[in-house]
Amino acid sequence: MEDDNYYISLCKNPIRFEPFSKSNNVFFDDANKQVFAVRCGGAMGVIMKGPEEKVCVSFRMEDRGEIVSIKFSPDKRILAAQRYLKSVEFLNFQEDLTTDQQEYSQACKGRATEIRGFVWSSTNEIVFITTAGLEHYQVIPEKRTLRNLKTLSLQVNWYFWLASSSILLISSGTLGNILHPFQFKQPGVMTRLPKFEADLPAGPKPQKLSLLDRDVTMAVIYDHLYVVVLRHPLNASSGAEIVLYQLQKESPARKTDVLKLDMSGRFAINVVDNLIMVHHQASKTSVIFDIHLDAKSDGYVNYHYPVLSPLGIKPFKLLLPSVNMQAGIDKTEYNCELYSANWIVFQPDIVIDAKLGCLWTLELNLAPLVTMIPDKDKLIQFLLYRTDSKSVILSVCAQMLVPGKQASLQSLAKVYDMLNVTYKQFLDTETQASAGEASIRHVNSKVVIEQSDMFTHVFSVFEDYKDIKYKFVVAVLIEYIRSLNQFNIPVQHYLYELVINILVQNSCFYQLHQFLQYHVLSDSKPLACLMLSLESVYPPAHQLALDMLKRIQTANEEIIEVLLSKQQLLPAIRFIRSVGIVDNAQSRKFLEAALSTNDNMIFYTVFKFFEQRNQRLWANPRFQQGEHCDQYVKQFEALFGSESLMPLQPVQ
Structure with missing residues (x-):
């Protein structure tokens, strides 16, 4: 079986979208997992597709310049798009995803400040990440305006947003390795977590930005939140490493794990089913790490090696429109180039090929x-x-x-x-x-x-x-x-x-x-x-x-x-005596068993035992009406005579 040879595969049904071209720009919002195909700045149409959308959403926008970023609010009621370095434009949507076409905008603060990007921190809240820090706004769609909630000054090199945990990571410092986590769990509140410094192999001289955004991601692994840093080797002879920093609420992030790669070059990282999946473009292979497996430790940090030897992703075939329409074939099978230079990965498990127009999720196949x-x-x-x-x-x-x-x-x-x-x-x-x-x-x-x-x-x-x-x-x-x-x-x-x-x-x-x-x-x-x-x-x-x-x-x-x-009637009587349940014993059951032995002496002994019990309990040797023992009394009289019955004691 071909499937037996591969443990990583692309999902069978990728989300298809119009490929990147001169007239069509492609954007991906990793918070909502939505792909936007924007034609001619939006004037010729914007098409949005996502895993939750049964049909694609299309609308038009005025072409006021080239769009550099576009994202829906979590409830898809407000669209935010950035065209310029100093402002973000907004467009309200109805429940049926139609729009009134009336855009409104918000500029960042400060003359020299530029917007590096923005993220939706909640349904009606947005955060601008600028060169000077963070600007937290509440969007009021009915009034088509924004209200500033908080502004924080901070030198910013780049940022990473993990929507599932509402954590924003900011890189600052000359080398870029001072990392500041911010949390947006509560509406209207921006919580600053302790900053920390990521290790670098060695500082360059002269000093310059060394920790780049492409080498850092965040992921939830086994219910813990980690900053994942790819550390390149100083020379090509040694392999790269991936360092995990576990975020803490009250103290700086703690370096907990190091993943050893025997390769160097360009890597991409995904997290699938709590496994860290590392893709190596040059060798067109992937490896997986499981930080829950036994590892070497120096008492502070655990050192891990790949669970398996490097192996490629399972080949993927795509049906594309045929060039040879005269042959009557409208679609042709196309072998996708795996680990393509056009691939971009997003957390936790997404791979996008913008030139091919495909969005896949990665899958782990356990059987192989x-x-x-x-x-x-x-x-x-x-x-x-x-x-x-x-x-x-x-x-x-x-x-x-x-x-x-x-x-x-x-x-x-x-x-x-x-x-x-x-x-x-x-x-x-x-x-x-x-x-x-x-x-x-x-x-x-x-x-x-x-x-x-x-x-x-x-x-x-x-x-x-x-x-x-x-x-x-x-x-x-x-x-x-x-x-x-x-x-x-x-x-x-x-x-x-x-x-x-x-x-x-x-x-x-x-x-x-x-x-x-x-x-x-x-x-x-x-x-x-x-x-x-x-x-x-x-x-x-x-x-x-x-x-x-x-x-x-x-x-x-x-x-x-x-x-x-x-x-075994006599052992049974001895047993009920030994455990003290004589008073509750069902006399009818014992008498029936005694009679079935066809041993008159056994029957006589059992009958007399219960007569004595009755006398002790009720001061009367006769059986109670509810015990249904009349037939056994008659049998006793027939065998031994009525004079053998215990006489009734006179009432004192």
Whole structure:
């Protein structure tokens, strides 16, 4: 299969737009994930497409000069466009995305100030990033005006906006490595987080801007916000590095991780499913890093290497209008140039080819990784943190049991412990949710493998492959049960049932006895019932079951039923005496069982026992009306005479 060779692919259905040309300019708003195709400054039309738009939105604008940036507000009710260095123009839209064509504008403050860009911080708020700092405005569309909320002075080299976290990162300083994060979580409020300094390989002489915007991005990885900095080597012989700085609320960002690249040159970075995906243009390959996997550490920083060797993105074919219309072919398959110089990447997972007119999202294909990562411990650890990896994990676990591919018990133990750490977290979260403490089903971005999944999709291998030795089967199941017990996860009875059935089928009664005696198989009512059913093939199972029910301490009714079914009336009476439930015992059930023994002395003993109980409870030896024992009283009289009934005591 061709798909088996690639673990990174472009989505099957890219968003198509009019390619970049002399008459058509292309813009991308990475906050709303919208592509704008602007023809002749907007006079010939603007077409907007995005992942949420079922149909493209088109409108016209007056051509007042070349547009350098264009973005909708989050609710698509206000369009902002920058044509000039000192102002931004606005256009209101109705709910049906029609416009009244009446533009209004806002200039930045200061004669020498220029606007480097702008971002929408909320539905009706916009931030101008200027050469002199930040200008925070409220847009009032009804009045077609803006109100200044805050102005902050700061030397600005470049900026990066991460809309999903409402964080604006500003570069300042001669070298560009003084980074200032600003947060816009609350409407009308701009919160300045502590600034920090990004490491540079060595300062150039004379000093000049060294940290460029193309080498910095931001990303949320495993629920933490990072500034991601690409650090180029001083010489071509050494590889580049990617440095992660984790943003903090109260203190400067902390350098936590370094990703080692064995290459240098031009790179692009995406984040897909909590993996850092690094694309290298010269070699036309990509590598992935997982900062959750084990790494080398100096006590402060973790050093990571790619999970796999560099590999290209899966080839992509596109249907384009045919040049040869005479042949009756209206569309031709076109092999897209991967890692093209025309590619631009945006966070977290977007690739755009403006000249081809395509916007893709990157996808991670997990199935090929199974053969690419031979270390099963590492593979499972990796897969546990991936979205939609459940079926792949179960497949790997099943493969570890197949003859010819069987893993060692030590390796299986590690894998089962990894699965059950997550399983336990999930169960604890569910318990908290039911107690009203939380309502989160998602556990640390992981998939959850439950006992039912293992039983249905993994241990079913034992049915499919009859040549697997039963000793291995039992050892595997006991290892899984050990892992469940280690994390205090109640073991489901069907797992015990599977172990017992395999032992019985192979006449391993001594081992079964040992497992029960030493509580390898934990006590439970279903297990006791299963043991009772095995009495015909293994007579001691009856007593083992009875002992188990006694240990459970909440199985009194079950024990009575077992004893009565075996016509062990006297042991049953001794049992109800020992646990103090004589007063509540159902006399009819005992009398019926005693009569069915066809042993008159047993019937006599049981009848007399309950007569004495009645006398003690109600000062009357007769059975209560609700006990429905009349037929047994008549039977007693027929066998032993009415004079054998305990006489009624006179009322004092």
